[in-house]
Amino acid sequence: MDPTANKLYNKISKYDSFASKEVINKAFIISKKAHANQYRSSGEQYFTHPLAVANVLIDMKLDSSTIITALLHDVVEDSDVSLDLIKNEFGEEISKLVDGVTKLSKLDIRFGSAQAENFRKLLLASSDDIRVLLVKLADRLHNIRTIKGIQNDKKRSRICYETLEIFAPLAERLGINAIQRELEDRCFAELNPETRDSILKRLKLIYSQDEFNIPIITKELENFLKKNNINCMISGRVKSSYSIWKKMQFKNLSMDQLSDIMAFRIIVDDVNECYTTLGLLHQKYSAIMGRFKDYISAPKRNGYQSLHSSLIGPKKTRIEVQIRTSVMNEFALNGVAAHWIYKEGAKSSETIRYKWVRELIQVLEESSEPEEFLENTKLEMYNDQVFSFTPKGNLIILPKGANAVDFSYAVHSEVGNAAVGAKINNKNRLITTEIKNGDQVEILTSKNGFPDPKWVNSCITGKAKSGIKRFIKNREIKEFLHLGTALLQKEYRQQNKRMHEKSLIKVINEFGLSDLQELLIEIGKGNINSRNVITFLYPDKKKVSPTLPSLKKPSSHDSVKLKGVIPGMAIHYAHCCHPLPGERIVGIVTTGKGITVHALDCFSLEKFNDMPEMWLEISWEREGDTFHKGSLVAVLANEPGSLAEITKIISTNNGNISNIQVISRDIDFYKFNIDLEIKNINHLNQIIAAMRLSQFVENVERGKD
Known part of the structure; x- marks a missing residue:
């Protein structure tokens, strides 16, 4: 067995009795061989990195499966070792863990702080097992510890900014305060070394005046509260340089104005004593106005509860006190992943609270079957959301089950209206393809593109559905307007007159319409017959020949033989x-x-x-040159351009539309009655055959009254 692998095993076996020496040695050898010819920016052999990540997780007392995952976490992405090989050698559990870390690594992209919260959500949503996130955090911690090995200043800065925006807050939410503070402090030292040194010097000066400030203040607070019959435990700490800097920036204060450089945690027996303790301290010491927060009656979004107040405390020193019960303190120490999970309309008893690392470590130390516990330690946050990216790195959040159509309208309505396809992870996909967590989606558009009405059934977001329906309705109105105009103009031509809006005011008023456009749309829909309009305007004017003067209208007096x-x-x-x-x-x-x-x-x-x-x-006896009335019932796709194409087909085949009426409609289809002027049955069949060739025609039959 490799000596270094043996050291790893000895450390793990102290708290994980299920650790296998052979399996750990196998993972060690495979990883070392896979990274044999690879080097880090510092010049070190790359294998030093997975080994260091494994040691970070051993210090956290994570199970052997997590340690093996740490050793193997880069081999799939950086070498020819496949997931199938890992599955064959180490089993399904470790294969899934390695795959999870690999996927998270691919999500590291450049973006601004506005996307940081969403990216943290994405990390959580993309992880089926908490151990994936723990390996990722340990991976980031070692990268930050060795960041000086990166020669490019901009790259170092980018990694540090990303760490402060994403990974340090993620560590805080997972309850891993040690990693959080180290990430913050090291990144702060890289990004703002002079500022950090200045804060540290200032802190040193403050505490050099009385190096026993914290113990003395702690003792004085304990004695005062015990005299007032408050059973309590008190501990004090100094804020980190980065947390001080954040408050100075956020509140635009100098260090001398900060009242919470020192914080004292007071643990009491119950909620009533929290408020009693607060009252006693406010009677004894001067409270700093505007520095009181009641997180018990109004908990933070993540469930945190405590009373916070800033005082001019013992030795006239500005301090912050945090008063809470032991239950509240346990929750604060255990942390929660991201937020509470709420189901719409759910009662508080139905919410799910996740206690993370400290509870995990406690179970590992005390349980005889830690693997069984870890197997059920699944992340279920944001399981109703999908996190995806535009090619520029902007994060788009969609409901689970959303597809590229939803994505296109989430980007912008104009993008959705012009969408003709999608590239998902640089591969051409159908626009109706479902989006998965972490997908990069590029919507392909065309100036001639328009939404397919069938998309309404496949997309799930209200924005996409309403956008499609609105576009189709607008296009439909344009089509009816165009058709109504054509029908009315035809009637005017037959009367050898020109159409003027002024002459139509009487008709508009007669039908109770608002304007000419509405009249034309109603004619196009078939709700108003264009011939009735002419009859109303010119009641004494007889009909003249139709468009083709050589042919005659059918009548009982002038018919075929x-x-x-x-x-x-x-x-x-x-x-x-x-x-x-x-x-x-x-x-x-x-x-x-x-x-x-x-x-x-x-x-x-x-x-x-x-x-x-x-x-x-x-x-x-003979057909003659007479036009006859024919009727069609056509079912057309509810798509832009469908009605226009049908009128074109009829016209191309020498048919003449005398009336169109909408019989019924739904999301996908329109049903029309179309009255035609045709010469004979063969002419009608020719038109029907031509219509059936159209992609817009679902069905067409000869009409029956």
């Missing part, structure tokens, strides 16, 4: 089936009405089955 009709009888064409030249027909003779021509497959003929005397066998 029919074989078998009774001379002198009036001929009508049934509105239920709109019979067309070229299809088989039959006549129904009705007294006082004449002959009604039906298509042979018309459903209305069923009511004449028992009246054969009314049936008249007729057929088309």
Whole structure:
């Protein structure tokens, strides 16, 4: 066994009876071999880093699986060692831990402090096991301890800023105060060495005046409270240089103005004694105005509870006192990861509190089965959120299950409206692909792009859904406006007149509309017939020929020739089936009405089955040059451009739209009745066939009244 690996094992085995000498030695050898030809910026062999990380975690008394993970945490990213190899050699648990640390390492990107809180959330959300975060923190701690080995000043500064913004607060929230303070102090020394030295010199001067300040003040406070029958434990400490600097910056104060360079923690028996103790201290010593915080009645977001007050205490020294119960103190020491987890509408009893490192270490020391405990120590914070990045590093937070469409609208509505695809982690993906934690997402846009109405069913954010619906509605209004304008202009042309808004004011008022645009939209929707508008404006004006003057409108007096009709009888064409030249027909003779021509497959003929005397066998003699009324029922995709394409198809195939009416609509589809002017059944079938080739047409059939 390698001597260094043996030393590691000896340290671990003192608190973890499940540690395996063979497994630790195997991890040591694999890591050392994988990093054999790699060197750090300082020139040291790279293997010194995973070894140091392992020792940091041993000092925290983490289990052997965590130590093995520390030894292997860089091998997947930096060598040809695969996760499959790790799984085969060390099992599923360690493979998952190594994979978790590897993924977190890939999340280290450059961004501003505005994104720091979100990035901390991402670290938490991306970690299924607390030990992944502990390895990551130990990894960062050793990198900061050896940061002088990096020659590039800007790189050193970037790493330190990132550490102060992300990892030190993360350590604080996980309850690892020792790592937090060391990270802060070392980064502060790198970024602001002169300021730090100045604060340290100032602190030294303050305490050189009376080196027993803290013990003397502690004793005086204890005696005073015990005389007043308060059972308590008191401890004092000096704030770190970095915490002092933060307060000086945040509150714009000098060191002499800071009242909490020294802090004293007073632990009492219950909540009532917290307030009693506070009252006694305020009677005995002068309180500094504006320096009282009641975190018992109004706890911090992370659940922290305590009374804080600043006093002119013993020896006329400014001090801060923190008064809490032992339960509150235990919670403050154990820490919480990030925030309380609240479910919407949940009661306080349903909230989940996470006690972390100190509880973990206590269990490791006392439990005979620490692995079982660690196996269930899972992170469940933010499991309803997904954290992803733009190519520039801006972090976008989405609900779990969100896809690239949601992402596009979260970036900006204009991006969503122009989206045509997405690149996720530099690979082309469908725009409806679900986003995972840590994904880098680039939305591909086009000036001709527009949202697909079907996206409404796949996206989950309100912003995306409303953005899609709003865009489609606006495009739909434009289409109806365009169609209504075309239909009305056509009617005007048939009357040899020009359309003027002034002449339409009467119509607008008659229908109770607001303006010309609304009138045109209603015509486009089929709610108002364009012919009725003309009839209203010109009641005495007779209709003139349609667009094609060589063809005639159908009428009972000027129709195509029919074989078998009774001379002198009036001929009508049934509105239920709109019979067309070229299809088989039959006549129904009705007294006082004449002959009604039906298509042979018309459903209305069923009511004449028992009246054969009314049936008249007729057929088309010739088609002639007459236009006939045809009807279509079309189901179109609810997408921009769909209606425009259908009108174009009909026009291209020499059909003429006389009316369009919306029958029904939903998120995905519109159902239209389209009345056409066509020559014969073959003409209608030609139009139907052409429409069925369109990507916008879900279904189209011949219409029946």
